[in-house]
Amino acid sequence: MKPLLIAIPFILLLAVISVLTGVGSLASGLGGDGRGWLLIVESRVPRTLALMLAGTGLAVAGTIMQMLARNRFVEPSTAGTAESAALGMLLTMIFAPALPVAAKMAVAALTALAGTALFLKILRQIPLRSALMVPLVGIMLGGVISAVTTFIAYRYDMTQSMGAWISGDFSGVLRGRYELLWIALVLTLIAYVTAARFTVIGMGEDIARNVGLDYNKVVTLGLGIVSMVTATVVATVGMVPFLGLIVPNVISLVVGDNLRRTLPLIAATGAGLVLACDIVGRIVIAPYEIPVGTVMGVIGSVVFLYLLLSRRAHAG
Amino acid sequence: MIEIRDVTKSYGSNAVVDRVSMTLPAGGLTSIIGPNGAGKSTLLSIVSRLMPMDGGQVLVDGLDVSRTAGDVLARRLSIMRQDNHITARLSVRDLVTFGRYPYSKGRLTAIDVEHIDRSIAYVGLKAFEHRFLDELSGGQRQRAFIAMVLCQDTDYMLFDEPLNNLDMKHAVETMKLLRRLADDFAKTVVVVLHDINFASAYSDRIVAMRDGKLAFEGAPKDMIEPSRLQAIFDVDCRVHAVGETRLVNYFE
Numbered sequence: 001m002k003p004l005l006i007a008i009p010f011i012l013l014l015a016v017i018s019v020l021t022g023v024g025s026l027a028s029g030l031g032g033d034g035r036g037w038l039l040i041v042e043s044r045v046p047r048t049l050a051l052m053l054a055g056t057g058l059a060v061a062g063t064i065m066q067m068l069a070r071n072r073f074v075e076p077s078t079a080g081t082a083e084s085a086a087l088g089m090l091l092t093m094i095f096a097p098a099l100p101v102a103a104k105m106a107v108a109a110l111t112a113l114a115g116t117a118l119f120l121k122i123l124r125q126i127p128l129r130s131a132l133m134v135p136l137v138g139i140m141l142g143g144v145i146s147a148v149t150t151f152i153a154y155r156y157d158m159t160q161s162m163g164a165w166i167s168g169d170f171s172g173v174l175r176g177r178y179e180l181l182w183i184a185l186v187l188t189l190i191a192y193v194t195a196a197r198f199t200v201i202g203m204g205e206d207i208a209r210n211v212g213l214d215y216n217k218v219v220t221l222g223l224g225i226v227s228m229v230t231a232t233v234v235a236t237v238g239m240v241p242f243l244g245l246i247v248p249n250v251i252s253l254v255v256g257d258n259l260r261r262t263l264p265l266i267a268a269t270g271a272g273l274v275l276a277c278d279i280v281g282r283i284v285i286a287p288y289e290i291p292v293g294t295v296m297g298v299i300g301s302v303v304f305l306y307l308l309l310s311r312r313a314h315a316g
Numbered sequence: 317m318i319e320i321r322d323v324t325k326s327y328g329s330n331a332v333v334d335r336v337s338m339t340l341p342a343g344g345l346t347s348i349i350g351p352n353g354a355g356k357s358t359l360l361s362i363v364s365r366l367m368p369m370d371g372g373q374v375l376v377d378g379l380d381v382s383r384t385a386g387d388v389l390a391r392r393l394s395i396m397r398q399d400n401h402i403t404a405r406l407s408v409r410d411l412v413t414f415g416r417y418p419y420s421k422g423r424l425t426a427i428d429v430e431h432i433d434r435s436i437a438y439v440g441l442k443a444f445e446h447r448f449l450d451e452l453s454g455g456q457r458q459r460a461f462i463a464m465v466l467c468q469d470t471d472y473m474l475f476d477e478p479l480n481n482l483d484m485k486h487a488v489e490t491m492k493l494l495r496r497l498a499d500d501f502a503k504t505v506v507v508v509l510h511d512i513n514f515a516s517a518y519s520d521r522i523v524a525m526r527d528g529k530l531a532f533e534g535a536p537k538d539m540i541e542p543s544r545l546q547a548i549f550d551v552d553c554r555v556h557a558v559g560e561t562r563l564v565n566y567f568e
Contacts, residue, residue: 072403197422199406203414206395210366210395212388256406258406258410260422
């Protein structure tokens, strides 16, 4: 519990900084014509909340993914999940553009589920399960799905919307446009309640069956959570890559993998990391912005490489 | 009592377990021996419902393992596989705690905690209980997994080659531990063993398999006998009686 007590004030501080960061001036409006408040309520607070919700959801989704695949290097963006969700979004935009966002998101969740299930199925077919093969397979699968998506998008002149789903960007978040992300929080709470099951699954199918767990049922539940979290994030703000990889790995190194204990910490750290990356992205080239996905991509690939090289010895 | 009836498992046309029928009585320590590929581990996996069978039936105290709910069976029978590679980073105590999962479903009661403490102490890992598994030696890790099975506190405990990768000292300690499970706690212990002398010295009964079939079964004094060993392993050997124990010399 102790690391969590340290993490929470730190994240609250980041949240405050996040609300105070931006081009529009708050000071001028606060006492005067109320424009500062408007800015805070309509744009800044929604953005900060969206960041925290997406960060929490993706970090937890990454953790569950890693338990299901029994591999440290998978997360929604290295398992075909995010790409499948984007494909689902594209298909709804083409064939049912009038659907409300929530319905589009539900379709995206279904395609994400199918894509991730396919990934796990492929993993089961591969006899050689080197630790490094697993994310490679996922990235290739994601590449194939992404290629199909791009082809369709190109045909229908929709490549721009595709960019919005694949690369996370919170600059467009306004009140009324991010609320679906609360679903990610609900899913996180479900993951917490069922955390012990995912830890057991992470110990392997034999041990899970030995202690009487219905393996397939828990895998299905996990896939459901991962797919829905990914779909909500893709549909509202766009995928933030590597987050689901970095956070669980760092927490695992420090406090281990007993999810009942570590999941709150993973959720909090996920929120904190996205907040920090977003603040950096807003400050570096102010008054312009670097999308959070890009900042995370830079930090993430460095950490990913470090993890690959350092854990190689005992990860296989 | 574990009743194995006509159990068959094949891969393609190759029957790994070929219509095996036997009864393992409750209590005592039974060793399963046999050459590589005899179907010992497969049989153990089938009995513990980790692997589906192609034909036949296994009853544990009358419960059909293919039909009984997972968590019901998990309170009757537990198994420790030989390959315990865990990617998740767990401490010894975390691991042992999951032995209580069939009872607690993750929410521990005072009784669960008592079992956990006792199991850890029993395998001598009290001082290491907060260490991560990947920070332990092979022997300590093996004992941690035994503690997990112990903590599951089932009447039937199955071990698939528990002496793998253990040095002499830890192998002896492990076998003594399994022996005590049968003697002190009245558990039914079934162990797949490769070392014929461990089987001879520690078992109440020995079951020999060959080519997926049950070859022989009996008490060590009947089983550890040159002509039988020749028929099981295709190896000429001499048997020496040392005190009560019959030891096999297959080196010369």
